[in-house]
Amino acid sequence: MKLVRLRFRGCAVLIVAALCLAVPGAFAMLGGLAHAGGTLEERKLPMQFSWVACQPHCGGWISAVGIVTAESPKDFDDFAQGRDLRGATIVLDSSGGSVNDSITLGRRFRNLGLLTTVGTSIRSRTAQGDRVAIDPEAYCESMCVFLLLSGKSRYVPDAAHVRVHQIWMGDRADDARAATYSAEDLMIVERDIGRLAKYTFDMGGGGDLLALSLNVPPWEELHELSREELRLTNLATTDAVAEVLPSSIGGSALQGVAMAAKPLQDRFTSSAVTDAATPATKSTRTAEVLAPAKSVAAAPAQ
Template identity: 70%
Template sequence: MLLKGAALCMVLAAMLNASAHAGAALEERKLPMKFSWVGCEPNCHGWVSAVGIVTNDSPRDFDEFARGRQLGGATIVLDSSGGSVNDSIALGRRFRELGMLTTVGASVLTQRGERAKVSPEAYCESMCVFLLLSGKSRYVPEQAHVRVHQIWMGDRTDQPRAATYSADDLMIVERDIGRLAKYTFDMGGAGDLLSLSLNVPPWEDLHELSREELRLTNLVTADMIAQSGSPNAAVVELTPKPVQDRLVSSAVATETNPEPARSTKKVEVMGRTGGLRAAAAPPGEE
């Protein structure tokens, strides 16, 4: 009985730790995107953790974070419910300029004496999916959730059907869809990604991409390769897959000019700053 009691206590402790980690991750995804360097010496190279919502400050915040660091070819681990369309485009172009690799995951700092790990149970939703696309090589773990839907006016995502829209609003929508389309093709993405995203209005559940759709949209271009003894295979090395039946534009290497959770029917309200924001599912309701 004592042995059974001890085993039960260990299971409960593990469940509480997992619950605490999940709760902390949800809270982080509600906040503006934060960038941090996560080291995992001696058996892996480390990575950049990017958690939270993309705001109009995110490109500048990343520039400040990158200053003085050698980030060329580094892996960026995404855990985000989306955010500003134009600022996500600008941020994604910065990632591509640095030749960064992208994946989806949650960085976990383990107990003292153990190194950091990446949990594949993470979410990349809305405009985060287009940040994922910016990676020179891209990997999505089996357990990760990649979800898409339409972009929408950021100040009218609470009740999009009840809101009113002007001709100027429609002009902004069409302009930003055009910017997003150009960005998608510049990054080597497929038109299928735009089609899947633009078919889901913000009052419906986000569409979770299947493994087949991840390949069809060209969001996954890399296999996971682990170095000896490393639990962080996704952030150690991303080996590009050969692209079949896809013509990737040469613009991905030369374009440098930036353009200015679980799904739920409720969307998060975000203020408009001269453009669109992709409606994001509230992480707290996942």
């Protein structure tokens, strides 16, 4: 059997400018962005997980940057080995990726009781020493939105961009209208929509999130969720940053760090699904375009 996979693209990332200083609870404007130049390229690569230590009086967080691939669940398991991540916060900066692998990864996050937010982890050098922060001017697109949904508590900063799109056959998303499709292809898409729907409800999301996503075909612009839609879909469960970030960060007024808007990434075709809940088969993803579209929640199904 030919192995292809459905993929979602178009999730907006939230970034919280949370500064960890040598003095507990203190905050200041960053003097520079140590990782600003590399962030765009990192988002084009397979998802990488890292622990961002926040010294000396806060616990830190997990940084997850890049595209979800067939290897991402195992990469996360390797990262988690030997670490007690229960109840930790994961900061997402992703353009999406494989539908089934994102579902698998999201269930890993929920099993650990992770908290989720969107952002870019940055580090700067100051006279007081190194400082780490989370910049809220970031993107969480497509299947990243469903990773965001996996958090037991979910915070989306005002500066973040959360964007949704349809799933599609991974090998035909680049020119979806010109491609041909078989009855088997239709079966695969409908099956993976069913899997995504079950996951959405298991995570505490609602049908409005599926409606907003599945009404945007790959030849249209990604739809950016408004603050009202973030609440309607239950993607944002709190307006208090202190509920998802280390207490010495979240308890203080946060400072925003301006960054240039990040362009959308190239599309990727995923490989076979290996998780027991999502057996190997063809797969789906989404395509993306250059700018967010107007709300399509009320549009008829395509």
